Amino acid sequence: MKIKLILLFSILAFVLSMPFIFNKSVTITDPHKLDADDNFIINEWVEARESAAPDWNYNLKPVQVSDRVWCFFGALEMPTKENAGDMSNSCYIKGDDSWIAWDSGPSYKFAEQAYAAMIKIANLPVKTVIVSHEHDDHWLGNNYYKEVHGAKILGPKSINVNYYGPKDVNGTKYPGMQTRMIKTLYQDALRKTELVPVDESFEDTTNFTLSGVNMEYVRVGYAHSEEDWFLYLPDDKVVLVADVVMNGRVTSNRDGIVIGQIEALRAIKSRDWNHLVPGHGFITDKTAADESVQYFDLTKTRVLQAIEDGVAADDITKTVTLEEFRDKDLYYLLSPGNVFRAYEELEMYDPDSDEPVVAKKAKKED
Numbered sequence: 001m002k003i004k005l006i007l008l009f010s011i012l013a014f015v016l017s018m019p020f021i022f023n024k025s026v027t028i029t030d031p032h033k034l035d036a037d038d039n040f041i042i043n044e045w046v047e048a049r050e051s052a053a054p055d056w057n058y059n060l061k062p063v064q065v066s067d068r069v070w071c072f073f074g075a076l077e078m079p080t081k082e083n084a085g086d087m088s089n090s091c092y093i094k095g096d097d098s099w100i101a102w103d104s105g106p107s108y109k110f111a112e113q114a115y116a117a118m119i120k121i122a123n124l125p126v127k128t129v130i131v132s133h134e135h136d137d138h139w140l141g142n143n144y145y146k147e148v149h150g151a152k153i154l155g156p157k158s159i160n161v162n163y164y165g166p167k168d169v170n171g172t173k174y175p176g177m178q179t180r181m182i183k184t185l186y187q188d189a190l191r192k193t194e195l196v197p198v199d200e201s202f203e204d205t206t207n208f209t210l211s212g213v214n215m216e217y218v219r220v221g222y223a224h225s226e227e228d229w230f231l232y233l234p235d236d237k238v239v240l241v242a243d244v245v246m247n248g249r250v251t252s253n254r255d256g257i258v259i260g261q262i263e264a265l266r267a268i269k270s271r272d273w274n275h276l277v278p279g280h281g282f283i284t285d286k287t288a289a290d291e292s293v294q295y296f297d298l299t300k301t302r303v304l305q306a307i308e309d310g311v312a313a314d315d316i317t318k319t320v321t322l323e324e325f326r327d328k329d330l331y332y333l334l335s336p337g338n339v340f341r342a343y344e345e346l347e348m349y350d351p352d353s354d355e356p357v358v359a360k361k362a363k364k365e366d
């Protein structure tokens with residue numbers, strides 16, 4: 001009797017689960033939770049944390065890199081409430097009658113305080129902001145320069161395409177995508193920060209002179225992110241490269257590709273410079289790019305070798321560990337992810353083709 005009952009229940013359970021087993025089509029009830037590639041967007045909108053606390057003091061100190069270039073160097077960390085997003089590098093270039101900002105940092109307050117520090121060096125307005133790539137630790141200060149200085153923002157198209165609103169969520173209009181930084185930081189740091197679109201984008205590498213400073217804005221394409229650019233100042237022999245180079249810490253290649261990174265590093269090397277400012281890290285001399293060159297060369301060689309040896313995706317982070325970088329910041333947090341991502345990319349790598357085969361990623365990292 002007991003066995004018969006169990007059997008009966010089993011059959012009943014099977015019949016009840018049939019629609020789930022056999023019906024593979026899923027009805028999407030919340031289409032706003034899909035991005036352009038039909039991936040689910042798992043993050044929900046978080047209400048802003050209201051706070052009466054005084055503005056966060058970033059305590060910014062500009063470091064002079066060359067005659068005309070000063071930079072602010074951020075912590076070698078992920079963005080946290082403790083560092084208030086001050087974990088990337090941004091620079092100011094001194095023109096004849098204005099400052100040119102290279103990346104604007106993680107918030108309006110950061111940009112406001114950076115400018116307050118810079119006018120002690122020269123009391124000039126910021127007429128242009130040039131942005132390296134779409135990751136939000138590099139451009140959330142843009143609206144400060146736009147609103148207070150009326151600056152023109154030059155940057156990658158991908159910012160306008162991937163971030164700029166208004167977004168309609170269940171009938172409520174939001175000014176733009178709620179980025180990682182906006183979810184992480186407290187109001188005392190985030191106050192007044194709003195996403196503003198880039199005013200002008202370029203299709204390819206472009207030379208221009210701003211306030212008497214000659215510049216080459218170099219398109220490197222899909223490397224660390226969907227669309228990376230670096231800024232070369234030929235008369236100053238300075239190159240501002242943002243996240244295609246990091247030192248002192250391991251990079252985050254979750255949105256990037258190894259082959260694109262190696263190409264970007266080659267393009268940087270082909271310019272004549274004495275100082276290079278990375279997106280993260282404090283080394284700015286002629287050795288500044290060495291760690292990144294080694295990291296991506298080793299990743300490519302070792303992951304390709306492992307694929308040839310038949311190592312499965314599941315085992316790749318145990319096989320390729322990049323021991324040389326164990327002492328660098330964020331190694332344990334980011335390096336396994338970079339190796340896994342490289343495996344996904346290089347599995348489809350064809351050395352005879354210039355076109356890297358990679359699925360576009362939905363996630364946006366630093």
Ligand SMILES: [Zn+2]
Pocket residue numbers: 133135224225243365366
């Ligand atoms: Zn980045």
